């Protein structure tokens with residue numbers, strides 16, 4: 001029998017595709033620093049923190065910088081990223097996910113957000129869906145980035161549920177790893193090859209209902 005009390009959603013790649021905007025901003029930074037950043041390297045930046053992403057980008061470009069310079073560049077990248085975010089509209093919410101969350105909420109399941117992004121609240125406001133989440137745990141509230149489970153453990157604590165009775169929805173390998181380390185049930189959203197460690201993988205939320213989901217996760 002399924003005993004699920006809460007569902008915790010990642011943001012980028014699960015609720016909205018902000019990865020494309022992160023990519024454009026990182027690419028612009030790489031170009032300013034004199035090297036190329038390609039789409040196929042972008043997967044490595046998904047789900048991890050801004051500074052961890054910058055370190056990977058610099059490793060790709062074989063560039064070494066002081067911590068102060070890195071912090072300046074992370075601020076610059078975020079300014080460019082926020083220019084894209086400011087133009088986002090509610091129709092960029094990924095298909096089916098809002099309806100699925102609403103159905104879960106109506107049936108009494110608690111809903112949380114667990115995102116590495118420090119811009120999570122801004123993005124949810126921009127999309128008009130901030131009210132759907134009973135708790136929002138984002139990059140401003142934790143010290144350890146995914147694959148550390150801190151984000152999801154804090155969300156479960158704030159929702160007053162056990163990890164074993166909660167399901168994490170994640171699009172990134174680092175996020176599934178964090179869910180596993182925290183003792184959560186988990187659903188990969190996206191490519192089954194990348195998310196091979198997940199309990200189950202859904203390609204997206206199109207046509208996903210509460211009953212269909214419960215029959216899969218059981």
Ligand code: B16
Pocket residue numbers: 010011012013019022045046047048049050053078114115116117118119120139172
């Ligand atoms: P920010 P998620 C993550 O969001 C992104 O996947 C990752 O690419 C990004 O570096 C991270 O947020 C930090 O974002 O620069 O806005 O603080 O997938 O955990 O919702």
Ligand code: MG
Pocket residue numbers: 010011012013014046047170171172175
């Ligand atoms: Mg993500």
